Amino acid sequence: MIKIKRKTKRYLVILGLAAVIIILAIVIVRGVSGLIRPSVDTSAGLEYIQEQEAGDVTEIESKISLLEQQDSPEDGEDDRSVREKFGGAVVIGDSVTNGFTVYDVLNASSVISKIGVHLYETDELIAQAKEISPGTIFLALGRNDLAATEGDVDEFISQYTEVLNKIAEEVPDANIFVNSIFPVQESAIEEDPYLAYISDYNTALKELCDSKSIAFIDNTDLVEDRYFEQDGQHFIADFYPIWAEHMAEVAAL
Known part of the structure; x- marks a missing residue:
């Protein structure tokens, strides 16, 4: 056992x-x-890819465009500075325009101004613009000419027409935009009664621009009492970025 x-x-x-x-x-x-097992059968995947390659190109491009929009800034927001927007533009004007450089809002190369300038004195300013050869020219003239023309709107329009013709001759490739004459406060009108005709002059100036197919930029709604200097005519620093952005928007800079 x-x-x-x-x-x-x-x-x-x-x-x-x-x-x-x-x-x-x-x-x-x-x-x-x-x-050592053979790779997974990918024939079905390859067949799908081939089908897509033979599909509608428009549909594929639409999908690509959608992806690009998703990668772009929200709502098409433009994050460029106002200086960058005015890189190929010039503002020609008087003492109000001079504020762009005084308050360091625009580069000096984008501003051509002369304090107290009249329409018949703009040849020098236009010559400076010709040297720069900008793609866009904004005019901000006329306020000093209300008194100079003693309320004669026809004379004012005649002089402004000469300025526009001169620019077209000297800088033919530039797109021209004409700013309206800014409104002033009552205290300024008391000092210079001709300033009361600003609205009439602007109406005539817009008609001139329309006849020449030139864009007229109405800035009336931009002006608020809080933006005025004590003299009731010039503006504080806070106003200039607002004005610049308005011009850039109209001109699609």
């Missing part, structure tokens, strides 16, 4: 070892087969 039990025990041990060996063999075989 003792010999039988020993044989049985030996037999069980052998079976156990055999089972372990079989299990290890299965694990090894599966591992190796996983490493």
Whole structure:
């Protein structure tokens, strides 16, 4: 009996070892087969790509455009500074225009001004503009000419026409924009009664611009009492970025 039990025990041990060996063999075989298993069948994916390549190009371009819009600034916001916008533009005017450089709103190369200038004195300013050769010219003239023309709107328009013709001759490639004459406060009109005709002069100036297909920029709604200097005619620094942005918007700078 003792010999039988020993044989049985030996037999069980052998079976156990055999089972372990079989299990290890299965694990090894599966591992190796996983490493050498053929790549996943991509024929379906390739077929889809080929179909898309043969699809409507317009649809593909539309999707690309949508992605580009998503990458662009929200609501088409323009983050350029006002100086950058006026990089190829020049503002020609009087002492009010001079505020752009006094308050460091625009680069000096974008401003051509002369304090107290009249329309018949603009040849020098136009010559400076010719040297710069800007793509866009903004005119901000006329306030000093109300008194000079003594309220004669026809004479004013005649002189302004000469200025426009001179610019067209000297800087033919420039786009011209004409600013309206800014309103003034009552205190300024008391000092210079001719300033009361600003509205009439602006109406005639707009008609002149329309006849020449030149853009007229009405700045009347921009002006508020809080922007005036004590003299009721000139403006504080806060006003100039507002004016500049308005011009840039109209001219699509």
